[in-house]
Amino acid sequence: MRNDWQSVAITSDLSPQCRRELDACVWQVAYRKGEAVVWEADDCKALYFVSSGAVEIYRTAVDGREHTLGVIMPGQVLNVVPVLREEAKNPANARCIRDTILLILGREDARRLMGHYPELAIALAEAMADRLQQMTRKAGALALHTVRQRLAAFLIAEADQDEKDPHIFWTRDDMARQIGTVRDVIGRNLRDMETEGVLRREKGNIILLDRVRLQRIANGEEPT
């Protein structure tokens, strides 16, 4: 096979014939960190399998603020929804937050292959179900949790992720986009948590000191 499917988990259970045809239809493209993949409201042209790197899905408000809807990691797929919908418009923006390699499958080819190979349709439906579950969790957090709770949950998740992949760096703007707030509020909450002894900031490092306490904050079990 000419394309690197190794890390694309959803294709691992496909029949050899399906994988061969998929491989013949996709093209592999390398993106630099910061490059756009798709723009919101543009016509959907393709489905994207992330082979390596990471892609941020985000929307922009009228005032220019951005909100991150999710980050698509290696092995995952993006733009499934507009491939399946009759109204084929991209629902959000996507840009690479690391140097990234994508395997790109044209929308018409994707629909044709899903018609021929039910296992591909099921794999993509499962990927969409996973995204829906993440979005449901995120919508619940935005509606029901305070910024302090959301920041604590974010810090726990990122510090856990750091143990697997220690090369991720965040600006306060990045954190704000992730949890639906603005930079100044992130700064204030980090300062408060530092004062409370939950974390320590040292020259470009946020070091989490107390998992139990952070989890209690994330759960809303500590007064704000």
Added chain:
Amino acid sequence: MTEYDIPVIDQKKCTLCGLCVDICPENVLAIHAGALVFDNPNACTMCAQCESVCPEQAVSVYYHISWAEKKE
């Protein structure tokens, strides 16, 4: 040293207004030959005041998030 040990400057966004130079408590930043530069990068404490004051969002301070004690 990583690329994020000091703030990252987007020279395309920077208008050379000098606010970050003025606010930096360690006098790390300077404008030389029409560009914002780090005169003394080792003195930077990553306090992020330059990022906060920049009206063009041309300065970004990157943080690495980790646990003090790694999981066994």
